[in-house]
Amino acid sequence: MxxxxxxxxxxxxxxENPVFILMLGLCPTLGVTTxxxxxxxxxxxxxxxxxxxxxxxxxxxxxxxxxxxxxxxxVIIAAFVTIVEMVMHAFAPAIYESLGIFLPLIVVNCIxxxxxxxxxNKNSLTDSFLDAIGMGVGFTLAVTLIALIRxxxxxxxxxxxxxxxxxxxxxxPLLYTYxxxxxxxxxxxxxxxxxxxxFFEWTANRKRG
Amino acid sequence: MVYVALFITYIFINNFIxxxxxxxxxxxGVSKNSESAIGMGMAVTFVMGIASIITWLVxxxxxxxxxxxxxxxxxxxxxIASLVQFVEMVIQKNSPGLYQALGIFLPLITTNCAxLGIAxxxxxxxxxxxxxxxxxxxxxIGFTLVLVLMSNIRERMDLHPxxxxxxxxxxxxxxxxxxxxxxxxxxxxxLTNLLG
Numbered sequence: 001m002x003x004x005x006x007x008x009x010x011x012x013x014x015x016e017n018p019v020f021i022l023m024l025g026l027c028p029t030l031g032v033t034t035x036x037x038x039x040x041x042x043x044x045x046x047x048x049x050x051x052x053x054x055x056x057x058x059x060x061x062x063x064x065x066x067x068x069x070x071x072x073x074x075v076i077i078a079a080f081v082t083i084v085e086m087v088m089h090a091f092a093p094a095i096y097e098s099l100g101i102f103l104p105l106i107v108v109n110c111i112x113x114x115x116x117x118x119x120x121n122k123n124s125l126t127d128s129f130l131d132a133i134g135m136g137v138g139f140t141l142a143v144t145l146i147a148l149i150r151x152x153x154x155x156x157x158x159x160x161x162x163x164x165x166x167x168x169x170x171x172x173p174l175l176y177t178y179x180x181x182x183x184x185x186x187x188x189x190x191x192x193x194x195x196x197x198x199f200f201e202w203t204a205n206r207k208r209g
Numbered sequence: 210m211v212y213v214a215l216f217i218t219y220i221f222i223n224n225f226i227x228x229x230x231x232x233x234x235x236x237x238g239v240s241k242n243s244e245s246a247i248g249m250g251m252a253v254t255f256v257m258g259i260a261s262i263i264t265w266l267v268x269x270x271x272x273x274x275x276x277x278x279x280x281x282x283x284x285x286x287x288x289i290a291s292l293v294q295f296v297e298m299v300i301q302k303n304s305p306g307l308y309q310a311l312g313i314f315l316p317l318i319t320t321n322c323a324x325l326g327i328a329x330x331x332x333x334x335x336x337x338x339x340x341x342x343x344x345x346x347x348x349x350i351g352f353t354l355v356l357v358l359m360s361n362i363r364e365r366m367d368l369h370p371x372x373x374x375x376x377x378x379x380x381x382x383x384x385x386x387x388x389x390x391x392x393x394x395x396x397x398x399x400l401t402n403l404l405g
Contacts, residue, residue: 068226074319105231105322105325189386189387191383194382198372205373
């Protein structure tokens with residue numbers, strides 16, 4: 001039993017990573033990843049919404065009639081997205097600005113509706129919670145990885161949260177003077193995604209032998 | 210003139226798929242053959258046009274007077290979901306031919322970021338009703354254009370030897386990236402040159 005639980009938690013991170021393996025939630029993955037901090041902010045927002053929507057869908061699974069389940073899930077998700085929007089607007093206005101349109105678009109992020117439909121409405125509360133954490137962390141890792149590559153090569157910086165005397169921006173010596181601009185452009189995001197996906201396919205194929 | 214500018218902006222300069230990353234799921238998922246790409250594109254354009262009008266009306270006639278603008282996301286997605294359902298029923302009843310062509314794509318549109326994207330964008334850009342409608346239609350046409358181009362590329366790619374790891378989705382992304390590079394030729398200076 002404990003082993004099963006552990007699998008529910010970890011499979012979202014590697015084996016069924018929502019971005020690289022399931023190919024869900026691609027729009028924000030490419031749209032916000034010009035800076036590392038945006039990736040982290042997006043990840044945090046998605047984890048929050050995913051956890052609460054999974055919890056509520058799991059709790060209400062016996063009450064919601066089958067024929068109206070999708071609209072009900074959308075309402076649940078939209079309510080939590082609105083909460084995230086308000087909280088970010090109040091406490092992290094800079095990230096709120098740079099995430100822009102992609103913040104309300106969490107509503108239509110396929111990962112969240114997908115987990116509600118495929119997992120939370122069939123499983124217990126604890127399992128749904130663990131699944132949400134696993135998938136959310138998997139999404140955050142993927143988004144942060146893409147953001148890291150794009151920002152390091154495209155701008156020569158790593159933008160994090162400013163703390164005390166630390167301005168929040170790390171500069172990478174050579175790349176800061178001569179950045180590979182294409183990485184921060186839209187085209188670079190699509191190309192990078194293609195090569196990363198090919199890399200993961202390659203490793204999966206090699207393991208299968 | 211402003212409508213022409215909106216058209217060019219949303220079809221070429223700010224193309225939804227290639228520069229804004231909205232609607233990537235159908236871009237990858239429904240671009241395997243050109244017939245379904247055209248069907249999906251038409252359905253999305255249709256829904257985006259109507260959704261732009263209705264969400265604009267809901268926002269400006271309902272949410273703003275009642276001081277409820279924080280319910281924007283919630284109300285927009287509900288409007289879009291019910292609109293899609295409604296459109297599906299109307300088409301099914303009145304034109305079975307069209308339903309056969311678009312039917313299977315309609316349920317997918319609710320969770321297409323492009324539709325909610327244009328609804329939110331119309332509000333943040335401060336368009337009026339007519340501008341919102343034109344922007345919605347133009348964004349839909351831009352979406353269709355790229356989807357159809359992509360499906361043609363992928364149909365041809367099927368006949369070529371592609372390395373195993375790159376087959377399918379990775380090579381589709383890379384072709385999309387190259388297409389985005391080509392679309393960079395369309396920028397705001399094009400607009401000023403054309404319209405003065």
